[in-house]
Amino acid sequence: MKPMRIIPTSLLALYCIVGASFAASVISFEEDFGECSDQYSVGTKNACIGYFCNKSLSSMFIFMTHNSYSTEDRVYAFNQNYGEGKQFEAGIRGFNFDIYDENGELMVDHTPNDETWSPALYKDSVNQILAQLDKCQYRNEIVIVEFEMKKTATGTHKRAAEAWGDKVITDFDATKPFSYYIKRGQRVLLLTNSNFNSPSIGIHRRRDFIVQNGYEWTCEMGNHPDFSYREGPLNDPYSAKMMNHFCNTFKLPDQSESETVNDQHVILHNSRLFAQNADFDYAIPNIVSVDFYDKGDIWKAQDLIRRGKEYVGDEWDDGNVCTLGGSCWKCKNEYTFWASKARTACGTDSASAYSEPCIESREYCGRWSSCNNCCKSDAEDCPWWGLFGCTCG
Secondary structure, three states, X not given: OOOOOOOOHHHHHHHHXXXXXXXXXXXXXXXXXOOOOOHHHOOOOOOOOOHHHHOOOOOOOEEEEOOOOOEOOOOOOOOEOOOHHHHHHHOOOEEEEEEEEEOOEEEEOOOOOOOOXXXXXXXXXXXXXXXXXXXXXXXXXXXXXXXXXXXXXXXXXXXXXXXXXXXXXXXXXXXXXXXXXXXXXXXXXXXXXXXXXXXXXXXXXXXXXXXXXXXXXXXXOOXXXXXXXXXXXXXXXXXXXXXXXXXXXXXXXOHHHHHHHOOHHHHHHHHHHHOOOHHHOOOXXXXXXXXXXXXXXXXXXXXXXXXXXXXXXXXXXXXXXXXXXXXXXXXXXXXXXXXXXXEEEEOOOOOOOOOOOOEXXXXXXXXXXXXXXXXXXXXXXXXXXXXXXXXXX
């Protein structure tokens, strides 16, 4: 018979105390969070486990869907293939809605004016996202919601906030980590394009927290996004930097073009160009707004950017001939027209003995060749009907 192992009374007491404390912490956590019993419920009361816990508005990285509600079953010219719930499940954490107040009922739609054409209930979009946020595995996730207020009335903003219940972040302070709000159960940050500002109910002015580039980007070969300043706080280290990264063909969303611009090489290439602009504090964007998020490979880009990478890793060195709108996105350095090759190639033509002078404003250039040598970068005027005839901006 093996001898019995005697546990000292003091040690046994310690075991009892620690065990009781652990049980109490689990119980209190369960009391706070209902019946969740996955890995997120292991820990102390109000523990925050997940990507957003040690992140803030300026240090996180997320993808946002442009016209999030705009699916084929709702509108004619649609921007997304899946509804908001599936977008969330895929990893989208930013949503963009156009709001129309129709006799006290909030609707979502997308029209060139304040009249609705094929409206859908705003609360249906909200409920799809709330259903995901209520799941145990998403209890520590943050959602950024951006409103374009197209038609408002008395109380529109208040009702827009009330639809999210107690998950709305009130009195948002961008200097605080998101864990501060997650522990309070507040996980939805609402931002509006209008002048209305009521942090106490959870409505915050977008331009106070997000600096962003313009919207005008046609899906033409060789074009970049509109990197002009659109709105937002300048020289603010706590603001989010948003890159609008969706293009249009004849002013309409284009799935095949979205597959191209949602490529990880394109996203990182344009993120580096975005970061060359003083208006955006020379920072890589930490919100990227896209059409048809399911096209291309945005999640590979997200993984790279979240790891602090600015390159995919297989970019081409200077001198490699490339095709505008295609392989040129893979250049490590910005591509230009090389006189020595009479072609567009990665980098600049430093090896050539002949240095071609840049082309001044309003002078003729070739759309897919010499326009890359305009004195004002990305300033060429190339209307879609002029297949080859362009002028520098």
